[in-house]
Amino acid sequence: MSRWIIxxxxxxxxxxxxxxxxxxxxxxxxxxxxxxxxxxxFFLGALHSEDAALIVAEARSQIVGFAYAEIEHSSDDCVKGPYASFDLLGVDPLWRKKGIARALIDAVEDWSRSKGMSVIQLAVAEDNRRGLELYESLGYRTVMRKMQKEF
Known part of the structure; x- marks a missing residue:
């Protein structure tokens, strides 16, 4: 049995x-x-929305991870709406490398499917190598690159 629950x-x-x-x-x-x-x-508001999900990982009566996603009803540059937008993921550094992030992602994907979505999108920083590797290992692929220039 795992030492944490989603x-x-x-x-x-x-x-x-x-x-x-x-x-x-x-x-x-x-x-x-x-x-x-x-x-x-923001999270309190999400709990009262049919189109949003806040999912947590709990260990030893403490929140050690969370994921937030919402349904987008309009289209964007990459997909026609509606679709699931996976906006936030975080795991306490002391609880990383235990499968919590993967379990949170699975839960977000399950929630998205339960809402009738067939596409889920997320954004990840270009220099977040761990995040990129995690998402790619789970079947996510780059469909657009966003660039900026600072002055």
Whole structure:
């Protein structure tokens, strides 16, 4: 038996998931979207939406991972809507390499299929080699590259 479980989040999980989101997602560090309060409110809203899922990994009565996805009803550059958008994934550094990320991804994919989706999209930073390797090992493929230039 594993030392952790994957389950849908409850309202009591949103603060811990928000803390973990800020801790493990470096792009979430600045401004309002870098605050635990912002993500706690965001996750609370997600729990009350039919088109969103917040899934958590729990170990020893602590939230050690989370995943967030939502249904997009409009089309984008790569796919005609509706489709599932897998927006956030995080695992506590002390709990990595235990299969938690894969289990969270499986849960998001199951949720997406239960909503009738046949496509799931995500974005991953070009320099996130571990993330790229994980997603590619699970069958994800690059369909578009987004570029930017800073001044």
């Amino acid at each position: 389950r849908p989040a409850a309202e009591s999980d949103t603060q811990a998931a928000a803390r973990l989101c800020v801790q493990v997602n470096p792009l979430r560090e600045s401004g309002e979207s870098g605050s635990v309060g912002f993500w706690e409110r």
